[in-house]
Amino acid sequence: MKLRNRVILITGGSRGLGKSMALGCAAEGGEVIITGRSSVQPEWVYQYEQVSYYQQDVGCLESTKKVLERVFNQYAQIDVLVNNAGINRDHLFKDMSLDDWNEVINTNLTGPFICSKAVLPYFIDQGYGKIINISSAAATRVNIGQANYCTAKAGVEMLTKVLAIELPRIGNITVNCIQPGVFEEGMGEELMSREKVWDKYKPRFASGRPGYGNELASSLVFLASDESNYINGHVLEVNGGLMWV
Numbered sequence: 001m002k003l004r005n006r007v008i009l010i011t012g013g014s015r016g017l018g019k020s021m022a023l024g025c026a027a028e029g030g031e032v033i034i035t036g037r038s039s040v041q042p043e044w045v046y047q048y049e050q051v052s053y054y055q056q057d058v059g060c061l062e063s064t065k066k067v068l069e070r071v072f073n074q075y076a077q078i079d080v081l082v083n084n085a086g087i088n089r090d091h092l093f094k095d096m097s098l099d100d101w102n103e104v105i106n107t108n109l110t111g112p113f114i115c116s117k118a119v120l121p122y123f124i125d126q127g128y129g130k131i132i133n134i135s136s137a138a139a140t141r142v143n144i145g146q147a148n149y150c151t152a153k154a155g156v157e158m159l160t161k162v163l164a165i166e167l168p169r170i171g172n173i174t175v176n177c178i179q180p181g182v183f184e185e186g187m188g189e190e191l192m193s194r195e196k197v198w199d200k201y202k203p204r205f206a207s208g209r210p211g212y213g214n215e216l217a218s219s220l221v222f223l224a225s226d227e228s229n230y231i232n233g234h235v236l237e238v239n240g241g242l243m244w245v
């Protein structure tokens with residue numbers, strides 16, 4: 001029970017990898033709050049006493065502040081923020097609209113900025129907190145058709161490193177990042193459903209297979225637990241061995 005008495009907020013956890021990480025944290029005794037844009041709680045949440053769902057748009061500071069107030073009122077603490085919410089709007093650059101660009105940057109990069117900023121006063125008051133950002137292999141590898149997504153994810157990794165140096169000066173706060181490869185859940189599922197695309201990707205994987213959500217969740221549990229207290233500013237690649245190109 002590595003996360004007993006820990007309160008973990010996972011943005012965008014209604015499905016996909018966020019759901020896998022929520023279940024992983026709950027299995028280790030954590031109290032988990034997941035968020036999403038919909039006003040309707042996902043059906044699966046009703047089955048887990050330790051998981052709650054709140055509505056949030058990570059691109060909106062007001063919406064995020066309200067979520068954090070609610071979390072604090074309910075649990076009187078917030079220990080871990082997981083910046084997981086993400087979208088893609090893939091197009092070749094010549095066809096990418098300003099809206100495609102702005103939506104992805106707003107959710108995937110400004111979202112982690114907003115959520116980290118909003119949680120900081122709570123972390124400072126507590127004298128403790130962990131931020132864990134979810135980037136992507138696309139942060140350090142070129143994907144044609146993902147100028148917006150690759151740029152946002154590269155930004156998330158740099159945000160991780162800057163905050164990891166700044167925030168420990170004002171509290172016992174660490175900031176780390178998990179860089180997933182391709183997973184069976186969420187966006188990865190969509191990628192693999194396009195057979196031709198997956199055939200092209202597959203040889204890049206030493207493991208020869210995508211990851212499973214629980215294999216990402218175990219890394220998150222480690223970074224969210226006290227076992228990782230001396231790890232800060234790290235980007236943990238979880239991809240089964242992924243070639244560069």
Ligand SMILES: NC(=O)c1ccc[n+]([C@@H]2O[C@H](COP(=O)([O-])OP(=O)(O)OC[C@H]3O[C@@H](n4cnc5c(N)ncnc54)[C@H](O)[C@@H]3O)[C@@H](O)[C@H]2O)c1
Nearest residue numbers: 012014015016017057058084085086136182183186187188
């Ligand atoms: N699945 C993969 O193979 C893979 C690989 C690399 C990185 N990632 C990253 O993992 C994270 C989770 O992705 P996923 O694959 O589970 O995708 P997904 O589409 O299944 O889940 C994304 C979640 O984010 C939520 N969301 C989207 N915009 C939001 C907003 N503005 N405010 C609040 N919530 C919002 C959605 O409701 C959903 O719950 C993303 O950051 C993604 O970039 C996924």
